[in-house]
Amino acid sequence: MENRVAAVSMQGISKSFGTIxxxxxxxxxxxxxxxxxxxxENGSGKTTLMNMLAGIYYPDEGxxxxxxxxxxxxxxxxxxxxxxxxxHQHFKLVDVFTAAENIVLGTxxxxxxxxxxxxxxxxxxxxxxxxxxDPEQKIYNMSVSQKQTVEIVKxxxxxxxxxxxxxxxxxxxxxxxxxLFAVLRNMRNDGKAVVIITHKLxxxxxxxxRVAILRKGQFIGELITKNTDAQExxxxxxxxxxxxxxxxxxxxxxxxxxxxDGLTVRSSDGILKLDDVSFTANAGEILGIAxxxxxxxxxxxxxxxxxxxxxxxxxxxxxxDGSRExxxxxDPLEIAAMGVSLSxxxxxxxxxxxxxxxDLTDNMMLRSFRRGKSLFTDxxxxxxxxxxxxxxxxxxxxxxxxxVRRLSGGNVQKVLVGREIASAPTVLLSxxxxxxxxxxxxxxxxxxxxxxxxxxxxxxxVGEDLDVLLELCDRILVLCGGKVSGVLDGKxxxxxxxxxxxxxxxxxxxxxx
Amino acid sequence: xxxxxxxIPRAVVxxxxxxxxxxxxxxxxxxxxxxxxxxxxxxxxxxxxxxGSFLYEQSCGGEVSTLPAILIPLCCCLLGSxxxxxxxxxxxxxxxxxxxxxxxxxTTFGIGFGNFFGGSLIKLxxxxxxxxxxxxxxxxxxxxxxxxxxxxxFGKIFLSYGFLTYVAVIIAIIAGFVLKRTRTxxxxxxxxxxxxxxxxxxxxxxxxxxxxxxxxxxxxxLGGLYYVMDYASGVWSNDAFGDRxxxxxxxxxxxxxxxxxxxxxxxLFGGLYIFYxxxxxxxxxxxxxxxxLPYVVTIIVLVLTxxxxxxxxxxxxxxxxxxxREER
Numbered sequence: 001m002e003n004r005v006a007a008v009s010m011q012g013i014s015k016s017f018g019t020i021x022x023x024x025x026x027x028x029x030x031x032x033x034x035x036x037x038x039x040x041e042n043g044s045g046k047t048t049l050m051n052m053l054a055g056i057y058y059p060d061e062g063x064x065x066x067x068x069x070x071x072x073x074x075x076x077x078x079x080x081x082x083x084x085x086x087x088h089q090h091f092k093l094v095d096v097f098t099a100a101e102n103i104v105l106g107t108x109x110x111x112x113x114x115x116x117x118x119x120x121x122x123x124x125x126x127x128x129x130x131x132x133x134d135p136e137q138k139i140y141n142m143s144v145s146q147k148q149t150v151e152i153v154k155x156x157x158x159x160x161x162x163x164x165x166x167x168x169x170x171x172x173x174x175x176x177x178x179x180l181f182a183v184l185r186n187m188r189n190d191g192k193a194v195v196i197i198t199h200k201l202x203x204x205x206x207x208x209x210r211v212a213i214l215r216k217g218q219f220i221g222e223l224i225t226k227n228t229d230a231q232e233x234x235x236x237x238x239x240x241x242x243x244x245x246x247x248x249x250x251x252x253x254x255x256x257x258x259x260x261d262g263l264t265v266r267s268s269d270g271i272l273k274l275d276d277v278s279f280t281a282n283a284g285e286i287l288g289i290a291x292x293x294x295x296x297x298x299x300x301x302x303x304x305x306x307x308x309x310x311x312x313x314x315x316x317x318x319x320x321d322g323s324r325e326x327x328x329x330x331d332p333l334e335i336a337a338m339g340v341s342l343s344x345x346x347x348x349x350x351x352x353x354x355x356x357x358x359d360l361t362d363n364m365m366l367r368s369f370r371r372g373k374s375l376f377t378d379x380x381x382x383x384x385x386x387x388x389x390x391x392x393x394x395x396x397x398x399x400x401x402x403x404v405r406r407l408s409g410g411n412v413q414k415v416l417v418g419r420e421i422a423s424a425p426t427v428l429l430s431x432x433x434x435x436x437x438x439x440x441x442x443x444x445x446x447x448x449x450x451x452x453x454x455x456x457x458x459x460x461x462v463g464e465d466l467d468v469l470l471e472l473c474d475r476i477l478v479l480c481g482g483k484v485s486g487v488l489d490g491k492x493x494x495x496x497x498x499x500x501x502x503x504x505x506x507x508x509x510x511x512x513x
Numbered sequence: 514x515x516x517x518x519x520x521i522p523r524a525v526v527x528x529x530x531x532x533x534x535x536x537x538x539x540x541x542x543x544x545x546x547x548x549x550x551x552x553x554x555x556x557x558x559x560x561x562x563x564x565g566s567f568l569y570e571q572s573c574g575g576e577v578s579t580l581p582a583i584l585i586p587l588c589c590c591l592l593g594s595x596x597x598x599x600x601x602x603x604x605x606x607x608x609x610x611x612x613x614x615x616x617x618x619x620t621t622f623g624i625g626f627g628n629f630f631g632g633s634l635i636k637l638x639x640x641x642x643x644x645x646x647x648x649x650x651x652x653x654x655x656x657x658x659x660x661x662x663x664x665x666x667f668g669k670i671f672l673s674y675g676f677l678t679y680v681a682v683i684i685a686i687i688a689g690f691v692l693k694r695t696r697t698x699x700x701x702x703x704x705x706x707x708x709x710x711x712x713x714x715x716x717x718x719x720x721x722x723x724x725x726x727x728x729x730x731x732x733x734x735l736g737g738l739y740y741v742m743d744y745a746s747g748v749w750s751n752d753a754f755g756d757r758x759x760x761x762x763x764x765x766x767x768x769x770x771x772x773x774x775x776x777x778x779x780x781l782f783g784g785l786y787i788f789y790x791x792x793x794x795x796x797x798x799x800x801x802x803x804x805x806l807p808y809v810v811t812i813i814v815l816v817l818t819x820x821x822x823x824x825x826x827x828x829x830x831x832x833x834x835x836x837x838r839e840e841r
Contacts, residue, residue, distance in 0.1 A: 054713070055715075056712075056713065056838070075715060076712065076713050076714065076715040077715030079715075080715055086713075088713065092707070092709060092710035092713040092714070093707070093710060094702075094703050094706040094707045094710055094711075095706065095707070095824065095830065096706060096824050096825055096827075096830075097699075097702075097703070097706070101699060102710075104696075104699070105699060105700065105703050105710070105711070105714045105716070106700070106703075106711070106714030106715040106716050113694065113695055113696040113699060138824070140824050
């Protein structure tokens, strides 16, 4: 098996950004007719390594061989000329262009731009591999999975036969993931080399032939997928034993805490975001919210937190003595002043949760600066809190005086979650708190959330990984196009069932965002 | 009776500096560079042309021949504007300085540069009035087709202008076509919308940004040249160009970044600019009110355009933002 010529062979690759060593002496082979999973935690250098193949970065040391010949890839254009195409985690698409315009972007062909011919070629590719794309559709009208399809068609259009996909399933429903995997298998059988970057073990098992594992920028080893199991891969990835089960303690004394009734919300341009949503969140219980991204999760949390105008419906907060207070119409400060504590981990961490250019202490102060009567703010307590969060959640940062913008995504999240939980909430609203986090950090966050649950906090957890939702949550509410399409018991619900509820409303058409 | 045949040609000559400025700014903005230095660039373009033609006229004692009388100011103007464009793109693309600050500084600089050299030339000629007249060059620039006068109102409205007028319209049409229909235009727009995407697609982002800014500046600089040589009959006086540069930038938004729309929009603006001259029996006070028209319309238009929420009518998404590939 090892005597075939590798489509791509990376030898002794090192790359650093300033003082951070992203890759150190990595050896990796990619073969045609095979799907390789590149597995590693966050910040293990998977994406950086692949970016060097795609021409985004250039290695500091080491040599890349394409089909056995030395190659220097200085730019994305040169990567294309070697047949390497990468589908990035954050789509590289121009929103106001059509699919076809995006696909032909950057192609080197001379002469007049012949969109009709290009469109015809795109349709051929779509038919060959079973893609579903309308070349004339504008990107901003597309769902996430359609955008991803456009990305894949784009690299195929350029004749790529080495495809790299960076966490392609992060934004897909299970059904869409299955569809993607089917397409990837078609491409493998067509003799193309496929690399998929992921940190989800079940996907590695489902799709790949071989798995290569990176840890802290170094190549740890590679395994034949069918000869290994999740536990072995995790151990190699993390470097020590990790327990792979999420705890789900029985809810202690669940009482209603938040009652939402007939909630309807429109966005500023008049689009219906939430349509007659009703549910109850109990104290001491985790209520999961599942749905394709953009199905109204953000609006729901923001409405409860007082950040989003409500068209109709009520949101009631239940006090300990059983009396109810209406939250609609109050601003976030009033809600806090009532003694109602909502901790909000917004979807867009740096946009709404933290101020990127401020350091950890100052970001902690965002919650506390109004306290006290003195003319000057109290910096000591927030600093202690920052140090405590750094300590307990193993945030890797040079000091608490570092601007959070400089931290990696996972660490930013830990700071945010740490701060929110430290305010001792009675209701914890969280959205995508483990998005992009590695296994270790994710489990730490699940643990934190479970601790809140044991303390009698009503947790509302918006997540995208259905496996986690099913393991962590006591009840799961599924949103589809702004409507509640079902509420399931976390212990008995099945993934397929949730997936179907996410895409279809009473057997109707899938709702696009 | 409103004198339409008299009004349109005057509106058109008013519109050409706006059209050239607007086309130049559109090209630059489509690739993501908000060049607020355009008013300064137009000043520099104008004074460069004036210096060139002044020296030429001096050297040949007023006996100018057609070709050099056109080429010398034209080349000087393009060179001056190009240097301004290079300065802007070096600062904002290579050094990634804030575009607004750079642009405003360049406008201040350009106006000062124009007035300084304008003043120096006036001193050199020892003229009594605070202006220089380059009437020989201007005659060449504003020469219209010989048979234009024989064609009545048609000739007056369509054929009574100097060649730069037609050049401006042709440039606008070509720019519109290139942006919309060609590969280069597609790439340029991609750079302005999403430079990271363009980069990943193998488009040389910085090259496109440099080119768009420089070409944009050269086109805008022509607007300054047209103003002095044709519209003002070769008379340079300090600050005479006024705030046309800012109107040109406002026009970019008015036309939703489309140079071919700019042809008509600039004539509309040019008409509003001189509308007060065609209102009979108006007092001084009402005249001043009419002079406000272009600015009032600009404000109304800005309010209206900001209310449109169609994605295609929005500014390029990466407008004003620097791009750095390895930013993490």
